[in-house]
Amino acid sequence: MTGLVVAMDGPSGSGKSSVSRGVARALGLRYLDTGAMYRAITWWMLRQRVDLSDPEAIASRAPDPVLAIGTDPEAPLVTVDGVDVLAPIRTPEVTAAVSAVSAVPEVRRRLVAEQREIIGVGGIVVEGRDIGAVVAPEAPVKIYLTASAEARAARRTAELTGTTVEAQKAEMARRDTLDSTRRADPLSMAPGAVELDTTALNLEEVVAEVLRMIKEKV
Numbered sequence: 001m002t003g004l005v006v007a008m009d010g011p012s013g014s015g016k017s018s019v020s021r022g023v024a025r026a027l028g029l030r031y032l033d034t035g036a037m038y039r040a041i042t043w044w045m046l047r048q049r050v051d052l053s054d055p056e057a058i059a060s061r062a063p064d065p066v067l068a069i070g071t072d073p074e075a076p077l078v079t080v081d082g083v084d085v086l087a088p089i090r091t092p093e094v095t096a097a098v099s100a101v102s103a104v105p106e107v108r109r110r111l112v113a114e115q116r117e118i119i120g121v122g123g124i125v126v127e128g129r130d131i132g133a134v135v136a137p138e139a140p141v142k143i144y145l146t147a148s149a150e151a152r153a154a155r156r157t158a159e160l161t162g163t164t165v166e167a168q169k170a171e172m173a174r175r176d177t178l179d180s181t182r183r184a185d186p187l188s189m190a191p192g193a194v195e196l197d198t199t200a201l202n203l204e205e206v207v208a209e210v211l212r213m214i215k216e217k218v
């Protein structure tokens with residue numbers, strides 16, 4: 001297991017984070033949330049008042065923020081220029097802006113390189129949109145998590161306050177369209193990935209199924 005890389009991709013609300021953390025915990029592996037890295041850069045761009053409707057402005061500032069991200073599934077850590085951004089990267093403001101920032105090739109090039117560095121020799125569960133296709137195409141285990149739009153929106157609504165399932169469904173549909181139609185590394189199922197539909201399963205059942213898939217492969 002020490003050199004294992006598990007690539008976990010899928011749309012927002014498919015359960016990637018909880019499942020990836022659960023699998024990492026069960027196997028004593030590290031865990032990398034690549035979405036948190038795109039969110040952290042987005043938080044910084046908003047704070048620097050970079051014009052997010054201008055991809056060239058985003059590209060020119062992409063190298064500037066200093067990012068640190070932890071890989072302990074029990075102790076999440078994300079800092080930008082030394083500031084703890086764990087909570088602010090989950091705000092609606094960042095969530096609404098992250099697709100525009102993550103569509104810029106210069107941002108992706110930078111973060112993909114950092115993600116490969118962190119993955120290193122392996123022993124890690126990595127979640128995102130392009131892990132199996134771009135970041136770690138050699139990963140022996142690639143999983144593509146899906147769930148119905150209703151199930152995804154209901155899960156997200158339960159995590160948040162002041163929103164409704166209908167509002168979440170609309171917001172997620174907007175982000176999925178942006179993430180899967182962008183030119184640079186769109187969300188898609190990687191060659192060799194196994195699709196796992198989690199609509200009718202609870203967290204423990206999904207983790208158990210992923211552990212079974214890993215055992216089968218490794």
Ligand code: DC
Nearest residue numbers: 012034035036038098102128129130
């Ligand atoms: O998983 P998340 O919702 O925290 O991800 C936030 C955004 O980051 C998502 O809308 C698309 C982008 N993202 C990406 O482009 N590539 C990744 N590997 C992970 C996230």
